[in-house]
Amino acid sequence: MREVVITGLGIVSPIGQSAAEVTEHLLAVRSGIRLWSAAGHKKTFPAGLVEGEFDSAFERKDLPYLDRLTKIGVAAADQALADAGLPSNCADLDLRAGVFAGTVNGGINSVCQWLREYYADGKQTARPFTIMAGMPNAPAAWISIRHQIAGPVITHTAACASSGVALGDAMRWIRHGDLDVAIAGGCEAALIPPVMGVWDGLRALAPPDTDDVGRSCRPFSRDRSGLVLAEGAVFFVLEAADHALARGARVYATLSGYGIACDAYHIGAPLSRGQTAAINAALRDANLRPADLSYINAHGTATPTGDPVEVASLRSALGDAADDVPVSSTKAQHGHMLGAASAMELAVCVLAMQHDFLPATAFLDDIDPACALRHVPGVAERGVQIRHTLSLSAGFGGTNSALVLSKR
Amino acid sequence: MITSTWSDEAITAKIRDIAKTTFGMDLPDSSLPIKDSGLDSMALIDIVMGLEESFGCQLPLERLPANPTMDDFVILVQAALAKQ
Numbered sequence: 001m002r003e004v005v006i007t008g009l010g011i012v013s014p015i016g017q018s019a020a021e022v023t024e025h026l027l028a029v030r031s032g033i034r035l036w037s038a039a040g041h042k043k044t045f046p047a048g049l050v051e052g053e054f055d056s057a058f059e060r061k062d063l064p065y066l067d068r069l070t071k072i073g074v075a076a077a078d079q080a081l082a083d084a085g086l087p088s089n090c091a092d093l094d095l096r097a098g099v100f101a102g103t104v105n106g107g108i109n110s111v112c113q114w115l116r117e118y119y120a121d122g123k124q125t126a127r128p129f130t131i132m133a134g135m136p137n138a139p140a141a142w143i144s145i146r147h148q149i150a151g152p153v154i155t156h157t158a159a160c161a162s163s164g165v166a167l168g169d170a171m172r173w174i175r176h177g178d179l180d181v182a183i184a185g186g187c188e189a190a191l192i193p194p195v196m197g198v199w200d201g202l203r204a205l206a207p208p209d210t211d212d213v214g215r216s217c218r219p220f221s222r223d224r225s226g227l228v229l230a231e232g233a234v235f236f237v238l239e240a241a242d243h244a245l246a247r248g249a250r251v252y253a254t255l256s257g258y259g260i261a262c263d264a265y266h267i268g269a270p271l272s273r274g275q276t277a278a279i280n281a282a283l284r285d286a287n288l289r290p291a292d293l294s295y296i297n298a299h300g301t302a303t304p305t306g307d308p309v310e311v312a313s314l315r316s317a318l319g320d321a322a323d324d325v326p327v328s329s330t331k332a333q334h335g336h337m338l339g340a341a342s343a344m345e346l347a348v349c350v351l352a353m354q355h356d357f358l359p360a361t362a363f364l365d366d367i368d369p370a371c372a373l374r375h376v377p378g379v380a381e382r383g384v385q386i387r388h389t390l391s392l393s394a395g396f397g398g399t400n401s402a403l404v405l406s407k408r
Numbered sequence: 409m410i411t412s413t414w415s416d417e418a419i420t421a422k423i424r425d426i427a428k429t430t431f432g433m434d435l436p437d438s439s440l441p442i443k444d445s446g447l448d449s450m451a452l453i454d455i456v457m458g459l460e461e462s463f464g465c466q467l468p469l470e471r472l473p474a475n476p477t478m479d480d481f482v483i484l485v486q487a488a489l490a491k492q
Contacts, residue, residue, distance in 0.1 A: 060432025061446055064454070128453040 001175045005408065006252040007244050008084025008237030010076035010185075011347055014048030014230050015334045018079070023351045026359045027380050031214035031333050033228055041193045043200065046208045046216035048230025048335030049191060065129045066142070067107030068231075073139030073187035074146060076233035080183060081147060084237035085249055090181070091148040098151040098179050099140045100170040101235075102162030102186030103339035105195065106136030112194050139187050139233075151179055157339070159395030160299070161260075162186050163234070164342030168258035168401055170238050180243040185343035187233035199229060202268075204303055217336075218363045219300035219329035220307055220371040227301040230335030234343035252350050256388070257286025257404030265398055270306055274400045275299075275313035279392060282402035283317070286388070290321040293404075294386040295358055297345045299394045300329020301336055308370040310394065315373075326384075328376040332362035342393040342401060349405050353386040414463060414489060419482045426458040427451075438478035452476065465489055 011017060014032030015025035025032065036047035054071035055063060057078070077099075081088060090097050110133035117123040132138060137155035144153040152173065156166040163186025170184035199205050206226035209216040217228035244251055259281025263274030283290060299310055315322045330348050337344050352359050357380050364377035387407050394400045420438050427433045433445050442452060456467050459481065465488035473480055 059446075061451065063432070064430055065450075125457065127457065128450040132450075 002177055003241035004171045004174045004238055004255045005241045005244050006236050006255060006350060007239045007249045008080040008086070009252065009347060009350060010079030010083060010235045011344070012050055012072045012076045013232040013234065013334050013337070013344055014050055017052060019351060022347065023355055025333060026330065026348060026351060027357060027382070029333065029360045029362045029378065029380055031362060033214045033216055033335055035208055035213045036191060036196065038193045041196070044208060045196055045205055046213050046228045047191050048228060048232065048337065050231050064127070065132045067110045067133045067138060068189035069103065069107050069109070069187055070139045070142050072189055072231070072233040073101065073235070074142050076185065076187065077143045077183050077235040080235040080237050084239070086181070086237065089148050091150070093149070093181055095151045096180040097149045098170065098173060098182045099143045099149050099153045100156065100166040100182055100184040101140040101143070102156045102164070102166040102343065103136050103139065104157060104159055104162055104188055105190040105338070107134040107138055108190050108195060109192055110134040112192055143183055149183065158399040158401070159397050160336070160338060160341050161393040161395035161399045161401040162339040162342070164391070164393040164401030164403055165260060165399065167236065167238070167255070167343060167346065167403055168260060171255050171258050174238055174240050180240050182238045183235050184238050185233070185235035186340040188337055188339040189231045190338065191229060191231050196229070205229065206302065215363045217302050217332045219298070219302040219332055219361055220368055220375060221302070221364050222366045222368040224302040224304065224307065224368070227303055228331070228335040230337045232334070232337045232340045232344060234340050234347050236343070236346070251408050253353055254406045254408050255403065256406040257282040257288065259283070259285060259402040261400055263398030263400070268396050270309045270394050271398070272309055272313040272316055274398050275310060275392065275394055276316040278400035278402040279313065279317035279390065282390060282404045286404040286406065288388055288404065290318040290325065292388050293321070293325045293390055294384070295349065295352060295389040296325055296327045297349050297359070297389070297391040298327050298329045299392050300331055300361065302331065307368070310392070311371045311373055322373065324374055326358050326376050326381070327373045328359050328361040330359050342391065342403070345391045345393070346403055346405065349389040349391050353389060353405060353407055356385055357382045358384050414485070416482045416486070419459070419463070419485045420478050422459060422462050423455055423478050423481055426455050430454060435478060441475040441477055443475055455481070459485055463489060465492060
């Protein structure tokens with residue numbers, strides 16, 4: 001089987017829109033969480049908002065077809081491709097390149113806009129581009145059109161594990177020799193009032209911290225109060241190692257393991273069985289023992305019930321190594337990016353490996369005894385060489401994905 | 409002769425307005441195919457919807473030539489208005 005390496009990275013996130021900016025935020029443990037509000041919506045929420053203007057990267061005539069989801073997804077993919085030193089036009093790769101993109105909500109801004117026109121304005125016929133703007137596979141399709149990628153162009157949806165599954169799938173295509181290059185990752189842009197209301201209905205959202213809204217997401221903390229939703233897009237260029245080396249590409253790391261397993265338990269409540277199985281599968285795939293891991297980026301959403309279940313899963317999978325392997329959840333800083341979450345957290349692992357540091361769990365002043373692990377509370381630990389690192393994601397519906405990254 | 413309360417120029421102006429507002433495109437010559445400006449068939453449907461809304465008529469798409477000009481749209485709108 002072919003070795004799969006990461007040669008390009010593109011990030012559009014609440015803590016930066018380049019690898020350098022994100023690294024800076026991670027090292028300084030600076031939060032990207034701000035106060036979200038909307039006219040007519042009574043509650044305010046903390047949220048990981050992406051700032052900036054994305055329209056100018058597109059032809060004006062294409063804008064009606066583009067949901068915010070696609071705009072930021074394409075921006076991250078453009079960045080990844082340029083970072084990998086590949087041409088913007090990949091036609092020469094023909095069927096040997098693919099796109100693998102995770103999303104949870106798809107182009108929900110466009111869908112909600114149409115629903116408003118239908119229910120509130122009395123319209124019965126939508127604008128012709130509404131379907132193309134709202135469909136979940138639009139980001140993957142636009143990336144393929146823009147960069148002439150003609151192999152498999154696939155959209156993955158597995159709740160919060162969506163982009164982890166997309167990355168794992170892409171990795172397998174390359175490993176098995178069917179592709180040389182894949183643009184893989186995920187995107188999400190769903191910070192609109194109806195979506196906030198849906199999550200609010202689940203009683204899962206953290207309220208804004210009264211002293212500092214940036215501190216609202218506190219994974220593993222005794223006083224954690226729920227998750228903080230975020231938007232963003234993260235794409236990687238995955239490449240067969242032989243292909244990357246032949247063209248003299250810079251290699252970040254080897255994507256050495258992928259595990260996927262389902263809880264097969266409850267539509268909205270996690271169970272350790274599936275999470276543990278995903279971690280075990282990823283370690284087996286990478287041919288590693290738990291003690292070989294230098295760092296784990298946890299799912300750590302900061303919900304009262306989810307965090308202890310994940311800690312139990314990690315303890316079960318790691319065994320004796322559980323007290324030694326450093327763990328953190330960087331969602332405290334960038335929030336829960338849903339369809340981009342796994343990709344963002346793998347990007348954190350890549351940057352930690354590249355710059356020799358352990359990313360911290362911000363605002364972890366008071367660790368919940370039910371969440372005892374070898375944490376990295378509050379401050380990033382610098383000067384730590386990372387050989388192998390694992391990132392875990394757990395989604396509603398029970399699908400869990402784990403990815404292992406190894407230094408090359 | 410077909411007559412309506414709308415002039416041909418008003419209909420052409422409306423098409424230009426839709427193309428500019430929605431797609432950021434300038435349509436210079438009313439006798440040239442609209443697709444030559446870079447707009448696709450879905451944009452043409454959007455123009456049809458905009459005209460129907462603005463002029464309060466139903467436009468029979470099957471009467472449009474395959475690659476219509478603004479002038480073709482004007483004929484279609486005037487015919488639809490005359491029927492009312």
